[in-house]
Amino acid sequence: xxxxxxxxxxxxxxxxxxxxxxxxxxxxxxxxxxxxxxxxxxxxxxxxxxxxxxxxxxxxxxxxxxxxxxxxxxxxxxxxxxxxxxxxxxxxxxxxxxxxxxxxxxxxxxxxxxxxxxxxxxxxxxxxxxxxxxxxxxxxxxxxxxxxxxxxxxxxxxxxxxxxxxxxxxxxxxxxxxxxxxxxxxxxxxxxxxxxxxxxxxxxxxxxxxxxxxxxxxxxxxxxxxxxxxxxxxxxxxxxxxxxxxxxxxxxxxxxxxxxxxxxxxxxxxxxxxxxxxxxxxxxxxxxxxxxxxxxxxxxxxxxxxxxxxxxxxxxxxxxxxxxxxxxxxxxxxxxxxxxxxxxxxxxxxxxxxxxxxxxxxxxxxxxxxxxxxxxxxxxxxxxxxxxxxxxxxxxxxxxxxxxxxxxxxxxxxxxxxx
Numbered sequence: 001x002x003x004x005x006x007x008x009x010x011x012x013x014x015x016x017x018x019x020x021x022x023x024x025x026x027x028x029x030x031x032x033x034x035x036x037x038x039x040x041x042x043x044x045x046x047x048x049x050x051x052x053x054x055x056x057x058x059x060x061x062x063x064x065x066x067x068x069x070x071x072x073x074x075x076x077x078x079x080x081x082x083x084x085x086x087x088x089x090x091x092x093x094x095x096x097x098x099x100x101x102x103x104x105x106x107x108x109x110x111x112x113x114x115x116x117x118x119x120x121x122x123x124x125x126x127x128x129x130x131x132x133x134x135x136x137x138x139x140x141x142x143x144x145x146x147x148x149x150x151x152x153x154x155x156x157x158x159x160x161x162x163x164x165x166x167x168x169x170x171x172x173x174x175x176x177x178x179x180x181x182x183x184x185x186x187x188x189x190x191x192x193x194x195x196x197x198x199x200x201x202x203x204x205x206x207x208x209x210x211x212x213x214x215x216x217x218x219x220x221x222x223x224x225x226x227x228x229x230x231x232x233x234x235x236x237x238x239x240x241x242x243x244x245x246x247x248x249x250x251x252x253x254x255x256x257x258x259x260x261x262x263x264x265x266x267x268x269x270x271x272x273x274x275x276x277x278x279x280x281x282x283x284x285x286x287x288x289x290x291x292x293x294x295x296x297x298x299x300x301x302x303x304x305x306x307x308x309x310x311x312x313x314x315x316x317x318x319x320x321x322x323x324x325x326x327x328x329x330x331x332x333x334x335x336x337x338x339x340x341x342x343x344x345x346x347x348x349x350x351x352x353x354x355x356x357x358x359x360x361x362x363x364x365x366x367x368x369x370x371x372x373x374x375x376x377x378x379x380x381x382x383x384x385x386x387x388x389x390x391x392x393x394x395x396x397x398x399x400x401x402x403x404x405x406x407x408x409x410x411x412x413x414x415x416x417x418x419x
Contacts, residue, residue: 009325009402014390016267016302017200017260028255038251041231050254056261057206061181061189065215067207068254069222072170072192074247075205076104079166079188080138081242082209082217085110088363089137094123095379096144099337101168102346109358110137111367114340116378119292121145121305121332121386125153127378132161135367139165143172143182145303145388146198146271150294151177151185166190173198174268176298183208188218193253198267198300199260201253216240222247267393271301274395278304281404287313287411291386304389305332306407311384313411318387320410326403328390333383341373341380 012019028049037043040050050068057066069075085091089110093101094117105112113136116127122144139158141149149167158165167183169175170192175182183189188211191197193204207218217240219227225244227236235241249257282288291305308314314331321329330336337343344350349359349371358364373380389403 009399009406011326011328011390011399011403012392012394014302014328014392015196015200016198016271016393017263018195019392019394020260020263020267024259025256028259029252032251032255040248040251040254041228043251046231047251047255049251049258050249053249053254053258053261056258057208060261060264061183061208063184063189063208064210065208065212067215067218067222068249068257069205069207069247070249070253071203071247072190072194072197072205073100073104074222074245075190075192075207076100076166076168077107078218078221078245078247079190079207080104080108080110081221081245082214083138083164083166083188085138087358087361088135090133090135090367091138091140092123092128092131092136093140094142094144095340095376096121096332096338096383097142097168097340098170099343099346101140101142102340102343106346106352106358109352109361109364111135111358111364111369112346112371113367113369114371114376116376117144117382118378119307119382120147120150120294121291121382122147122149122294123154124378125150125157128154129157132157132163133367136161136163139163140168141165141186142168142170143175145291145305146172146175146300147291147293148172148175148177148182148295148298152294155185164188170194170197171302172300174264175300177295178298182298184210187211188214193257193260198271198302199257199264201256201260204249204253204257213239217242221245268300270393270395271391272299273301274400275299275301275304275391277397277400278391278403281401282306282407285408285411288407302391302393304391306387306389307382308385308387308411314385314387316413317407317410321387321389321406324402324406326389326406330388331384332386332388333380335383335388339383340371340376343371346371
């Protein structure tokens with residue numbers, strides 16, 4: 001390897017919580033193993049780490065109920081089950097999402113409706129109003145790429161039509177909206193604790209709600225179709241009786257997640273500070289703008305979204321960034337399963353079984369939608385000229401300065417400036 005190549009910057013991998021793992025997580029895991037209690041409800045000497053995580057989550061997010069599950073996807077499916085979503089229901093999600101958010105809708109037998117995003121890269125409240133039909137039964141407000149949705153605009157639309165709102169906080173754990181923690185505003189909320197989230201236990205999730213019945217229904221769905229009293233299965237009221245999905249969180253994950261939750265404020269403070277310094281250094285660069293923020297103070301900071309004048313400039317910037325070692329930068333149009341039209345199973349309406357469900361289910365016969373590129377033209381146009389750069393939680397000042405220099409250099413090239 002030549003000297004120039006060896007000196008090239010390698011932008012750190014994002015994985016926010018991973019960069020903060022230390023002996024505290026190690027000791028928590030050892031406690032579980034030494035007590036022989038890998039299952040949360042019983043073992044040789046139960047350590048109750050998942051119980052402690054739920055208690056800490058209720059306090060941190062300011063909600064009545066918190067339920068730990070085994071993944072963010074599991075959290076989505078359990079909440080939709082609790083909310084009664086199934087055949088005959090339409091669920092609105094934004095065009096910028098993650099495949100699990102739309103996959104959960106399909107898994108419960110409902111029909112996804114893709115809503116336009118605006119320059120916040122979250123649901124466009126005006127487009128949301130237009131997407132509602134008599135069959136709309138749920139709005140999923142996804143706080144994408146670390147920044148909160150405009151909840152002051154979304155909640156009145158939902159309330160006017162008597163439609164519950166599920167906050168998908170998977171990419172914005174620790175964020176807030178006008179002083180309220182995300183996850184405490186909608187009727188229910190979910191979080192992911194997968195490796196690439198603000199905090200992690202490798203794989204895991206959380207469900208939040210202030211509604212007693214919704215909590216019991218979600219609990220029943222995540223466990224064995226029943227509730228528990230003193231850790232033992234018990235028959236619930238009829239409204240909570242269901243078919244369980246076995247989505248309980250294991251004690252090993254709960255132990256790690258509990259330590260990471262304590263670190264969450266420090267992690268997002270670090271990312272926010274790095275992001276703000278990079279944005280300040282880029283301020284005034286010709287042809288460069290940033291995503292609109294519904295609440296800049298509530299941004300959790302893991303990603304910087306840059307808006308360019310056109311798709312060619314976005315491609316050029318990405319090419320230059322990649323050549324400079326920013327391996328995990330993306331043009332949003334090419335951002336894999338985060339874009340509705342890149343999800344092949346959705347575009348092809350791949351059924352859950354040979355029966356064709358949910359697309360051919362009689363209850364869904366009036367819900368006919370197409371998902372190929374062009375279904376959300378305003379969003380498609382934004383994706384084409386937007387570049388996303390992860391903001392790792394471990395950046396040093398020189399790395400921040402290098403990012404500023406690289407972006408400015410790419411955009412100051414005459415071939416780009418004169419397009």
